[in-house]
Amino acid sequence: MTHYDLLVIGTGSGNSIVDERFSTQRVAIAESGxxxxxxxxVGCIPTKMFVHxxxxxxxxxxxxxxxITTRFESADWPAIRDRIFNRIDPIESDGRDYRTNRLPNVTVHPEHVRFTGPKSFRTESGFDFTADRVVIAAGSRPNIPRIPGLDAERVDAPGYPVLTSDTVMRMEELPRSMTIVGGGVVAVEFAHVFSALGVEVTVLVRGSGLLTDTDETVSQRFTEAFAERHHVVLGSQIDTIELTESGVLIEVGASDRVPEAEVPAPFTSDVLLLATGRSPNIFGLGAEAAGIDTAHGRIAVDAYQRALSGGAPLPGVFALGDVSSPYQLKHVANHEADVVQANLLADIATGEIGTAREDQLRRTNHHAVPAAVFSDPQTATVGATEAELRDFGVDYTCKIQEYSDVAYGWALEDSTGFAKVLADRHSRxxxxxxxxxxxxxxxxxxxxxxMAFGLPADVMASGQYWIHPALPEVVENALLGLEFAD
Structure with a gap:
């Protein structure tokens, strides 16, 4: 049976792990996509190119x-799409070629691989092999909600007008109308993109607002600003869909999350976009055959990104990114990949699988993890929400500073933007x-x-220059407006 020193499952952030320091290792890389x-x-990079x-x-x-007088007349969808993917696709192709043909110690298996035991594996085509050490970096996939009339097996298939973020950016032509299901990041970014390009967009949201996982002020004020530009139906869910010659016939009902929600009569949309989040790719991975623990639908890992089995590290098995992390963010996955790489090298240096001591290993740092939503308006967040601080009984101070109160906000004619800062009233x-x-x-x-370096808010505000009249003055003024205990 073929044996490898290292198997990496997934070529997102996991692809960065194998460098020249692994040249003496016999490496397998499995990638089905x-x-x-x-x-x-299908994520960060192309979406932001569309957003711009x-x-x-x-x-x-x-x-x-x-x-001044300018106007938006029309969008050349093929030109927009091709500008983006003519840049991205060669990067994908070159990365595949590099791993497949230019590294003599690396074997690429371009198909799904699953565990058959703690260190044994089988490809979709039936090839069995073993590996001493494993990195699970299998990523995530779009959620497909259960909707009467929806053929889940045909979602994203050519000719079927129900799409996810995996395929919507590669449509052959721009639709006249699009209905988006969801109120999170994916939903509001694509709603901005397609409505800006002239598509009639309807956003169906089960809850009472958009971006409800964010701070309450962000969710409330983003929802208000977004709804001024887009057709948003709150408290709604799809009861049934039916494919007709005119498109997707959608029947909407109340979700019972918003009292007296007004739902539209049945309507037809050219395209239905399912934007209801992403789930870790653990289905079909065979984690149970390896004895790997799962928690909250993810691979369970410790502070060193070691996969757990029965609550203890499984020797030589690591996981990173969406498949194991509560943060579905590329910058977090990249950080975790750096941690896994360092810990793999430390483990290899010991000569025995899983014998590196914890003082030889690097810990993951998930403190002050930022995130942004590239919609209109844009949002960014880091740290605790106000509700979390209330729930934990923290004695905190809060300041909300409006964009419209700083000079660059005047230049932007911005009446909706703001910065909200929360700080401990005692430690600052x-x-x-x-x-x-x-x-x-x-x-x-x-x-x-x-936050990362523990700089007190008052020191940050007064201990440096802030360029006038640049937009960061909204941050400066928010910091200066905090009220501390002494």
Whole structure:
């Protein structure tokens, strides 16, 4: 039976692990999809390229308030799509070729692989092999909700008008209308993209707001701002769908989450986009055959990214990214991949599988993890929400600073943006920060840095220059507005 020193399952962040330091190891890489994983192919990178295009379209159509005359006329969808994927697809292809043909110690299995035992595996085509050490970096997949009339097996298939984020960016033509199911990150980003490009978009949300996993002020004010630009139906869910010659006939009912929710009469949409989150790719992985623990639908790992079995580390088995992490974020997966790489090398250096001591291993750092939503408006967040601080009984101080109260906010004519900062009233440490508005993902970074290195809020505010009249002054003023115990 073929034996490898190391098996890596998945080529998202897991693909970065094997470098020249593994040249003496016989390595197998298993990838049933596209090299580069979710972020490169169907997630972060292409979506943000579409978002920037959408931002330009929105700006062109809203220029009159600045005293100039421009307009958005139409979108050349094939040109937009091809500009993006003509850049991304060669990266995927080159990454696959590099691993497949240019590394003599690496064997690529371009198919699904599952555990048959703690260190034994079988490919979809029936090839059996073993490996001493394993990295599970299998990523995640879109959730497919149960909807009467929906053929779950045909979702994302050519010709079937029900799509997920895996396929919607590669449509052959721009539809006239699109209905999006969901109120989270994927839903609001694609709603912004397609409505900006001229598609009639309807967003169906079961709950009472959008981005409800974020801070309460963010969710409330984002929902209000977003609903001014988009057709959002709160408290609604799809009762049934039916494919007709005109498109997808959708019957909507109340979700019972919003009292007296007004739901629309049955309507037809060219495309139905399912944007109801993503689930870790543990189905079909055979984790149970290896004795690997799962928790909350994910591979259970310890602080060193070691997969657990019966609550204890399974020697030589690591996991990272969406398949094991509570953070479905590329920057977190990259950090975890760095940790796994360091710990693999430490384990290999001992000469025996799973014998590296914990003082020889690197711990994962999940403190001050930021996230952003690239919609209109943009949002960014780091740390605790106000509700979490209330629930834990923390004595905190809060300041909400409006974009409209700083000079660059005037330049933007921004009446919705704000920065919200939460800090401990006694230690003065920043506990959370939440921003909605122009370039939120950029101006939150100083707050991430302050939290990461324990910089007190008052020292951060007064101990450095803030460029005037740059937009980060909204952060400065939020910090200056915090009220401390002494």
């Amino acid at each position: 596209l090299f580069g994983g979710t972020c490169l192919n 295009t959408a931002d330009l379209a929105v700006a062109a159509g809203e220029s009159e308030r600045f005293g 440490r920043i506990l959370g920060a939440h921003i909605v508005g122009h370039e939120a993902s950029m101006i939150i970074q100083p707050l991430v840095q302050a």
